[in-house]
Amino acid sequence: MTIPAESKLIRWTRKHLLGLEDLSPQEIVFVLDTANSFKEVSTRSVKKVPALRGRVMVNTFFEDSTRTRTSFSLAASRLSADIIDFSEKGSSVSKGETLIDTARNIEAMGVDIIVIRHPAAGAAELLARTVQCSVVNAGDGAHEHPTQGLLDLYTIRERFGKIAGLRIAIVGDIVNSRVARSNLFALTKLGAEVILVGPPTLVPRAFEKLGAKVVHDFDSVIGSVDVVNMLRVQFERIKSSQFPSVREFTRFFGLTQERFHRCKKDVFVMHPGPMNRGVEISSGIADGAHSGILTQVTNGLAVRMAVLYLVTQAQQEE
Amino acid sequence: MSYFPHPVRNQYDESDVRRIVEHLVSRIASTFPAEKQLNIVGIRTRGEALAHRLTSMLRQHGFGNIGRGVLDITLYRDDLSEIGPRPMVRPTHLDISIDEHPLLLVDDVLFTGRSVRSALDALADFGRPGVIRLAVLVDRGGRELPIQPDFVGLTLSDVPSDHRVNVRLRETDGKDEIVVEPRA
Numbered sequence: 149m150t151i152p153a154e155s156k157l158i159r160w161t162r163k164h165l166l167g168l169e170d171l172s173p174q175e176i177v178f179v180l181d182t183a184n185s186f187k188e189v190s191t192r193s194v195k196k197v198p199a200l201r202g203r204v205m206v207n208t209f210f211e212d213s214t215r216t217r218t219s220f221s222l223a224a225s226r227l228s229a230d231i232i233d234f235s236e237k238g239s240s241v242s243k244g245e246t247l248i249d250t251a252r253n254i255e256a257m258g259v260d261i262i263v264i265r266h267p268a269a270g271a272a273e274l275l276a277r278t279v280q281c282s283v284v285n286a287g288d289g290a291h292e293h294p295t296q297g298l299l300d301l302y303t304i305r306e307r308f309g310k311i312a313g314l315r316i317a318i319v320g321d322i323v324n325s326r327v328a329r330s331n332l333f334a335l336t337k338l339g340a341e342v343i344l345v346g347p348p349t350l351v352p353r354a355f356e357k358l359g360a361k362v363v364h365d366f367d368s369v370i371g372s373v374d375v376v377n378m379l380r381v382q383f384e385r386i387k388s389s390q391f392p393s394v395r396e397f398t399r400f401f402g403l404t405q406e407r408f409h410r411c412k413k414d415v416f417v418m419h420p421g422p423m424n425r426g427v428e429i430s431s432g433i434a435d436g437a438h439s440g441i442l443t444q445v446t447n448g449l450a451v452r453m454a455v456l457y458l459v460t461q462a463q464q465e466e
Numbered sequence: 467m468s469y470f471p472h473p474v475r476n477q478y479d480e481s482d483v484r485r486i487v488e489h490l491v492s493r494i495a496s497t498f499p500a501e502k503q504l505n506i507v508g509i510r511t512r513g514e515a516l517a518h519r520l521t522s523m524l525r526q527h528g529f530g531n532i533g534r535g536v537l538d539i540t541l542y543r544d545d546l547s548e549i550g551p552r553p554m555v556r557p558t559h560l561d562i563s564i565d566e567h568p569l570l571l572v573d574d575v576l577f578t579g580r581s582v583r584s585a586l587d588a589l590a591d592f593g594r595p596g597v598i599r600l601a602v603l604v605d606r607g608g609r610e611l612p613i614q615p616d617f618v619g620l621t622l623s624d625v626p627s628d629h630r631v632n633v634r635l636r637e638t639d640g641k642d643e644i645v646v647e648p649r650a
Contacts, residue, residue, distance in 0.1 A: 178554075185538065185555040194591040199541040227541075457541075457555070 163462045164276045164283045165455050167292035168334040176334055180302050183447070183454035189226060190449060199457055200229035205261040206254055208234045209286070210241070213265055215421055215445060216286050216295070220263050223452035232259070247271060248278050255279045260463070261456060264288075282459040290324050290385070295455055296420055297330025299448040301338065303440050304375055306447065307416050312339030317369055319345040319401055320379035320428050323352060324386060327420045328379060332360055343369055346401055349390040366401050370410050377418040378403050378429045394427055403429045408438075416440055476646045478620070483603075483635075483642040486619035490601060491520060493617050495527040497599075498568060505533040505562055505569045505595065509585050512574035513537075515637035516603055520572060533562035542584035560592050569595035574633040576602040579613035604644060606631045622646065 160178060168176065189197055205224040209217055217233075224231050234254065236242065241250055251262060261282045264272050269289035276283040287293040305311050316335055322328045322344050335342050336359040343361045344351050355362050363369055370376075381397060391397065398404070403417065408430070417429070417439045425431045434441060478486070498504050504524075508517030514536045521532050538556045571585055582600060589598065601617035606625045625631060625646055632645045 182555050185557045188557045188559075189541075192591060193593070196591070197541040198587070454555075 160458045161462055163459055164272075164285075165294050165459055166272045166276060166283065166285045168294045168297045168330045168337075169292065171334070171337070173337045176298070176301065176337060179298055179451070179454055179458065180305060182458060183298070183302055183451040186226075186453040186457070187447070187450040189453070190446075196226050196228055198228045200224065200227035200260075200460055203227075203229040203260040203460060204232065204258060205229050205263060205456065206232040206234055206259045207286075208251070208254070208262055208264045210236045210247075210264075210266045210271075211287070213286070215448065216265065216293075219445070219448045219452050220284075220286065220295075220456075223449055223456055224261075226449070226453055227456060229260075229456070247274065251275050251279055255281055260460060282463060284455060284459060287326050289326065290329070291326050292330045292333075293326040293420075294330050295448065295452055296327050297334045298455070299444055299451040300327075300331050300377065300418060300420070301334050302447045302451055303418065303444050304335075304340075304416070306443075307440060308374065311335065314340045314374045315343065315369075315372060316340050316375040316377065317343045317345050317363075317366075317373040318377045318379065319366060319403070321350045321381050321386065322346050322355065322379070323350050323390075324382050325379050329358075331377065332358055336360070343373065345369065347391075347397075350386075366407070367410070370407055371412065373415065374412065375416045375418060376403060376411065377420075379420065380422060381424055381428055398427055402427060403433055405430055405432060408433050411438075414438075418444060420444070478644040480642040483644060486603060486644075487516075487519060487523070490603070490617055490619045491523045491527065494520065494570065494601060495524060495529070497617075498529075498570075500524075500528040500530070503531040503533060503567045504529060505535065505564055505567050507535040507537055507560065507564075507569060507571055507585075507589070509571070509573045509581060510536060510538045510556055512633055512635055512638055513572045515635045516574055517570075517572040518637065520570075520601070533564075533567070535560040535562055535564070537585050537588050539581060539584040539588055542587045544580065544584070558588065564589065564593040564595050566594070566596045568597045568599065571598055571600050572602070573600075574603050574635075575631050576600070576605045576613075576615050576618075577608050577631070579609045579611035582613050583611055603633055604631055620644065 207217055207220055221231050259281055263284045263286050265286040266288050269291035271288045272283055272285035285294055318328050332342050343363055344355050345363050345366050348364055351362055353362055415438055417433055419429055419441045423429055423434055506517050506521050508514035536559045538558045540555045599616040602615045603619040605615055605618045606622045628649055629646055630649050634643050636642050
């Protein structure tokens with residue numbers, strides 16, 4: 149029996165988690181390893197540890213969310229933190245208060261972590277420069293959604309035991325997708341090959357500069373990829389000129405049964421949710437044996453516990 | 467009563483550690499009934515290695531029904547800022563039911579008692595053992611909480627507070643030794 153005595157891993161010093169673009173590969177692995185330890189907490193009869201007792205996390209969501217918001221709340225409660233839920237509707241934001249003023253006022257009540265989702269790219273970073281407490285980005289416009297990227301990597305690593313060397317297709321509305329960006333940054337850092345698939349209007353060639361392969365013909369890569377990550381068609385963000393019709397999109401870029409049969413035998417199907425069943429993914433595949441969609445949600449909880457814990461611990465470094 | 471009487475030395479080598487562990491095992495073996503279930507839970511990292519050794523040696527003493535577990539107490543600590551660089555959070559493995567049966571908690575060094583307090587808090591989240599006993603390789607004094615060990619391998623009573631008692635074990639460090647040395 150050999151037990152590693154001291155972790156040879158890095159010291160986590162980040163008070164905020166704003167994106168995955170500027171994390172090092174070691175830092176990403178460190179979060180995934182930490183999340184692995186937190187996963188066990190959810191299997192106990194008392195699913196709670198006192199690590200963040202007396203801390204306060206506020207969910208500030210300027211966009212709708214089911215999974216992310218609930219997941220952050222549950223993660224905080226499993227760490228024994230107190231939780232405040234703030235939403236734009238019914239708040240003073242509708243009276244014209246600015247984002248910074250809102251955040252400063254929330255912080256003045258003694259909050260330790262602000263989790264923010266906002267339609268504007270850079271909103272989380274703006275907050276991080278303004279407030280003293282920790283800021284965790286829960287999605288800023290089409291920029292990044294770091295905890296989604298981390299939970300996707302965690303799920304892929306759990307399934308394959310590795311990330312390096314895997315071929316991963318991210319399919320659909322890439323240009324409007326913060327999930328695609330966070331995945332792309334993190335996956336390429338850890339040595340995976342990322343193929344972005346979709347029509348030229350939704351997958352511009354400019355993504356090649358970020359280290360991805362850009363493909364406009366789904367069928368040309370379908371048989372060679374280990375993971376297919378189907379993104380939601382974001383009808384609320386897509387301009388009509390980018391997207392001819394739902395039927396045409398499904399025909400060329402949807403994960404249909406017919407296309408699924410040409411995939412590798414052990415292909416892993418992912419989707420960040422919410423799904424448009426029958427548009428980007430057929431119902432049978434989403435609910436089938438190859439689907440990791442609900443596993444992603446389960447792992448999201450462990451990843452968010454790890455992130456909340458790490459950013460809070462980093463506050464003590466200062 | 468610990469194996470080595472006074473005066474204390476500053477260094478104990480592999481054969482010393484072996485005798486200290488054997489002493490611990492014989493004390494434990496004479497306390498618990500060998501035919502009943504005994505759960506042995508080590509506190510990461512060196513308590514885990516020590517618990518592993520105690521388990522295999524107790525099996526040679528006829529203990530046939532030992533449940534094993536590992537506790538990571540990082541999330542329960544109240545002294546994180548005092549122990550320097552934050553330790554990595556590692557998983558806890560307690561796949562056994564700890565209810566009712568006696569539980570032996572194992573750590574390498576007992577000092578302030580805060581690790582043991584954290585471990586007791588963690589155990590309470592998993593169940594309610596009939597009795598919890600504490601076995602440590604070294605008791606160096608300096609308690610800050612009303613916590614005392616039930617089984618001690620080695621008692622070091624006059625360790626200056628600016629010194630550390632470093633236990634190194636084969637499984638974690640490549641060799642067995644106990645060294646009292648100034649804090650780095």
